[in-house]
Amino acid sequence: MTAFQSVAVIGAGAWGTALATVAARAGREVTLWARNAEHAARIASSRDNPRLPGVQLAPEIVVTSELALAARADMLLIATPAQHLRGAVNMLASHITKPVPVIACAKGIEHGTHKFMTDVIAEAAPHAQPAILSGPSFADDVARGQPTAVTLAAKDDALASQLVQALGSPTFRPYHSTDIRGVEIGGAAKNVLAIAVGIAVGRKLGASAQAALTTRGFAELTRLGRALGARGETLTGLSGLGDLILTCASPQSRNFALGLALGRGEQPPAGKLAEGEFTAPVLIELAASQSIEMPVSEAVASILSGRSTIDAAISGLLTRPFKAEE
Ligand SMILES: NC(=O)c1ccc[n+]([C@@H]2O[C@H](COP(=O)([O-])OP(=O)(O)OC[C@H]3O[C@@H](n4cnc5c(N)ncnc54)[C@H](O)[C@@H]3O)[C@@H](O)[C@H]2O)c1
Numbered sequence: 001m002t003a004f005q006s007v008a009v010i011g012a013g014a015w016g017t018a019l020a021t022v023a024a025r026a027g028r029e030v031t032l033w034a035r036n037a038e039h040a041a042r043i044a045s046s047r048d049n050p051r052l053p054g055v056q057l058a059p060e061i062v063v064t065s066e067l068a069l070a071a072r073a074d075m076l077l078i079a080t081p082a083q084h085l086r087g088a089v090n091m092l093a094s095h096i097t098k099p100v101p102v103i104a105c106a107k108g109i110e111h112g113t114h115k116f117m118t119d120v121i122a123e124a125a126p127h128a129q130p131a132i133l134s135g136p137s138f139a140d141d142v143a144r145g146q147p148t149a150v151t152l153a154a155k156d157d158a159l160a161s162q163l164v165q166a167l168g169s170p171t172f173r174p175y176h177s178t179d180i181r182g183v184e185i186g187g188a189a190k191n192v193l194a195i196a197v198g199i200a201v202g203r204k205l206g207a208s209a210q211a212a213l214t215t216r217g218f219a220e221l222t223r224l225g226r227a228l229g230a231r232g233e234t235l236t237g238l239s240g241l242g243d244l245i246l247t248c249a250s251p252q253s254r255n256f257a258l259g260l261a262l263g264r265g266e267q268p269p270a271g272k273l274a275e276g277e278f279t280a281p282v283l284i285e286l287a288a289s290q291s292i293e294m295p296v297s298e299a300v301a302s303i304l305s306g307r308s309t310i311d312a313a314i315s316g317l318l319t320r321p322f323k324a325e326e
């Protein structure tokens with residue numbers, strides 16, 4: 001018997017909808033909250049969400065736009081885009097009057113503050129018990145019950161373990177951890193790096209370049225992680241290397257797809273959230289504040305901001321001085 005019988009998912013996009021399905025599969029009572037009442041009513045009656053086409057919502061999932069109803073749950077999953085997480089938790093804060101796990105499911109770093117998602121939760125809702133869920137997991141795969149494994153981290157190992165018990169099932173395997181920061185860094189950085197690899201593939205630089213860029217991307221993710229106190233096993237685990245491998249290898253990734261389009265000189269896919277676009281500038285600011293070199297992420301940020309052309313950025317990376325591998 002789990003301590004967390006009911007689960008509310010805040011944000012009814014692709015990931016929120018997939019996570020609601022996960023929680024229902026694990027036997028929880030699930031509420032999926034959409035901020036738009038019309039959107040909620042439409043999903044509630046059709047049992048599908050245009051953001052996750054072809055996936056039928058289990059009949060027992062309650063879809064609502066009433067925040068008070070969702071906020072009654074034993075645990076809350078926040079599945080908004082990273083830059084909207086503070087707004088969502090601010091709305092919930094007055095309902096969180098006792099310790100309740102609030103799990104960040106977004107991947108990113110807040111603009112302006114350089115804060116990671118669990119820090120934003122702690123600041124916006126002081127009674128919350130912040131946690132983070134991240135790892136190689138496409139919403140579509142997860143919702144269809146394809147096997148997936150992720151990392152779920154909380155400060156307290158017993159809590160992380162209980163949350164894993166509440167959400168886990170044979171097809172969705174969370175591994176518990178207390179390395180919150182390590183999990184957050186992997187999820188945020190891999191999106192930026194996936195844009196870089198997508199650009200290289202779009203420019204037809206070859207499979208060897210794709211592997212090299214992914215590996216050197218991992219080296220810079222690791223450098224930042226170490227500087228911010230992340231554990232090595234987290235960085236090489238599901239939420240670090242695991243998610244980087246997935247995202248840097250598949251056009252199913254919206255970040256990779258954005259890079260691919262840029263590399264080909266095409267219009268990026270419309271209406272698709274690519275978090276790396278928002279994370280890139282804040283990631284390099286954060287790295288600079290720690291005196292950490294992140295040349296691949298820097299190249300992505302320069303291309304996205306228009307400070308550099310793709311060809312100049314590639315040439316800049318290829319003509320860096322030779323150095324020891326680290
Ligand atoms: N889609 C995936 O495969 C996947 C997998 C893992 C993690 N994620 C992460 O989940 C987060 C959300 O991604 P997504 O794929 O669901 O995006 P999405 O564009 O499909 O959906 C985002 C949803 O958030 C809602 N939203 C925006 N601001 C809100 C607010 N203030 N309050 C409540 N809802 C708000 C939007 O209405 C939309 O329904 C991102 O950080 C992404 O990196 C996505």
Ligand SMILES: O=P(O)(O)OC[C@H](O)CO
Binds near residue numbers: 107137194243246252
């Ligand atoms: O489609 P992306 O690039 O946002 O990737 C989705 C997930 O983060 C993959 O783990």
